[in-house]
Every structure is written in structure tokens, then in C-alpha cells.
Amino acid sequence: MGISVIIKPMVTEKSTKNQEKLGRYAFRVQKTANKLEIKKAIEAAYSVQVEDVNTVVNVGKTKTRQTKKGMAIGMKPSYKKAYVTLKKGETIDFYGNV
16 A cells, blocks of 8 residues: 555646645546545655545547558556645645755
8 A cells, every 4th residue: 555556646737737726736546546545645655634635537548540451449548636635834846856
């Protein structure tokens, strides 16, 4: 359990805006992880207090491309995202060791 639940933090324009305005951070997590496991993993990994956890499963998209042998059809993998809201005054510094 623990840190292995978190795959990576998602640093996008939308997530950065949510960090600044709402104190909400986005993480890609294991598909089998529940909200309590995610909360414990974030608190252990970043030494912060988590107020709320919201999760969403993004379904993989179908991708097609034309090749010499015809149409190649494949799928992008589906994944689970967790939106973690921290308590007031708490922050996570993703760029601290860069």
C-alpha cells in the first residue's frame, strides 16, 4: 500500500489553475485504489493533511491509423485520476527538487 498507490502527479494548465484557486491537486493513481488509500498515500508521501478526495476513471479512446496492410485499430489505456483537496494553508511543491 502507501506510495505505490500514486503513479504520478498530473501537472497541466487546468490542474495548476485548480492548485492556485482551490488548493486541489490532480494525481494519476492505480485503478484499484479507493479514496481512503489515496488519502493515506498522499498524506504519507507529501506530509500534508487531505480534506477531500474525488476520483474519476477516464475511459481509453479508440485510435485508428492507415498502414500498408490496412486499418490498424487500437485502444489508448484507461486510467484513474484523483483530485485531492488539501486543508487551508497546505501546499505541495512538485518543483522543489528540480
